[in-house]
Amino acid sequence: MSNPYAAHQPYSKTLKPATQSRFARLELAARYVRHRPYVLLLPLLLFFLLPHYHKNPRVVIILAANEGGGVQRWKTPQEWSVERSSIANKREYAEQHGYILSIKDTALKRRYSHEWREGWEKADILKQTMRQYPEAEWFWWLDLHTFIMEPQISLEEYLFKNLENRTYRDLSYHNPLHIPVDSPYVDVVHAPVDLVLAQDCGGFNLGSFLVRRSEWTELLLDIWWDPVFYEQMHMTWEHKEQDCLETLYRTQPWVRERVGFVPLRAINSFPPGACAEQKDDPQYFYNEKDRDFLVNMAGCNFGDRSCWNEYEHYRNLQKQLRKSRRWSWLPGF
């Protein structure tokens, strides 16, 4: 050592303990673990538990319950049952992934009582829910007659990852409404996707869609209902807010820019019976083999369909599918 003071230091300070093996600590740890192998499980346990609870939920599921309910007629026991299963299904899904489930009552209200105005309460409910959960980013609107078939799928993994490149940014692939595909002033290359929509055989489907909190969404929800538009079109807009959104998409480039379309079966598969004119087209209907994510029994209370029968069918089917997947959480099974 070249330390010039080394010579003057007392003898006791230059004496060092015997050098330890470089891996002494590691050996100590290894010995500890060998005798208590269960400590290895602890971090594993944390790994499985933490991702859901360490952050604020990013996703709010809005379930429109009590659709058209009110004092006009009584709810049948079957309707109660369907509603209960639907809520249980979403609650289970939300709990599994750490999302918030917000059940909204869409009973008939006085303020929407002019002819067809009920549809637009969607916009009001979305605005209100966004205020209610200021931390959440995504809002997933679900109609009552939807059923999540594959609850193990997380939306982050399934949808939000790389969203801009996995959604259709125009209607060229599927255009049942014949909306002009090209529009001036649309810059899809630089615009994010703030609304995830699917189209069925008749156009946009608002039974299951997702919106992101953003300036764009704030403005869209504000202009969705306008008295001047409504006064001119309420006789023509058979599907109310849905037709209105289609019109906005058609005529206002800024709306078009941030809508991302997914195939119907990605978020909103139909049971056989819906889209009756195109019952042979596989792109609309639930496919058990492909394990489609969600079934929307839209229109099950019309014609000779029965909501309760359909709901029970898919509930049982999900049980079976789940049984076959019982060990899937084990690596290799």
Add this chain to the structure above:
Amino acid sequence: MHLGIPKRSDLRPKGKNKPLLPIPASLRGRFNDYRSKKTILYAILTFITFNYIIRRAFFSSGKGHNFNHLTNQEALQTLQKNHGLYKHEIIVNSNYIFPPIEHAPLLRELTLDRLFKSKVSPDNPQEKLYYYSDDDDLNDLNEIKDKSNSENPLDQSRKAFKEHGRKVFRPSGSRKSPEIVIVTGVDFEQFEQGHLTKVVQNRVDYAHANGYGVYVRWIQEFIPTLQEFHNDRKWAKLFILRAAMHAFPQAKYFWYLDENAYIMRHDIELYSYLLEPKSLEPIILRDQPIVPPNGAIKTYKKTNAEDVRFVITQTKDGLNTDSFILKNDIYGKGFLEFWTDPLMRKYPSFAGDDKDALMHILQWHPVILSKSAIIPGRTIASLHSSNTADEADDTSFYQEDDFVVNFKGCDVHHTCELVLDSYWKKQQAAK
């Protein structure tokens, strides 16, 4: 006889090597061998690994939690090109985009019939409907180019008219995009060349003094769109403004200044004068009725200057759309496109005046209202008055050293040229 007294052989120390789970006595013999335990462990691990590999290899499609099997990958790749009203655009490198004003008399001579294709209206056989046709226009342009050597001034002006709307500014090299762009629509049917020259020169001079951009279009370029719903020509300003936002995509603010307004002060820099939050904050008119003098809906009491995307003034008849500033972001674009939506223009009581649609929007859409600011009239639109009695109202009428003078309503009395001339002379004299 066993008395419960432990034998010597039972008194073994409880070492740390004690296994966690007791192994049943009958099996103890087999498990005693450490090596066989390890073998079993290995066997299980191998089984899991192989199982995993096999499943990944043969059943991978079923396991992937995505919807890629439902989408057409090729269709995902095709994205629409961002273009304006015309698909074929001309990129220019100048901050000042304005039509050749000297063409005004020629264009008037050509008339709309030779500037547009037309068809007979299905509702009214007397009426001619003009329409855009991108491809036809291109053919026309080529045709004109072919015989451009003839230097027929009519052909030249027609070509310039058709090309003008295709011009977009894209920054290149050292030239950066201007932050603020002044937008004006000029009407060659209503005004003479001399008058229009003064208007455009005024914008260019002001922009040059402050490093802004200028975007001027002929109002006649938008006749086909105006005809759709029999809209008044006032509506053209909104189409011109939208085109300006496309022509200067990186600009931050757009100031629409109608042809019946004149900038008197070239030394005023718009951003620090008005747009900066600390300049805007004190002059926002809060709790101000949108429909004067006592409309039920008023502007917010707590509008934050930083949130403002739309700045406009008010006269005693309502909002003054001759001069307003719009921010170039998603709110600005959304608001403007909502304002010009066909259903707005079609509505009978709005067809005559864009201002009525605007007042409707601000009264019914709280989000838009919360991003809008009404400011005193003399900031960006001091009204001209020939009546000296009006000058007692010092909040809206022009006084010496005001920024902008607005001769609103001059077209009713056909005095626009005279009035502008008087201000032009005033400005020249000041120099």
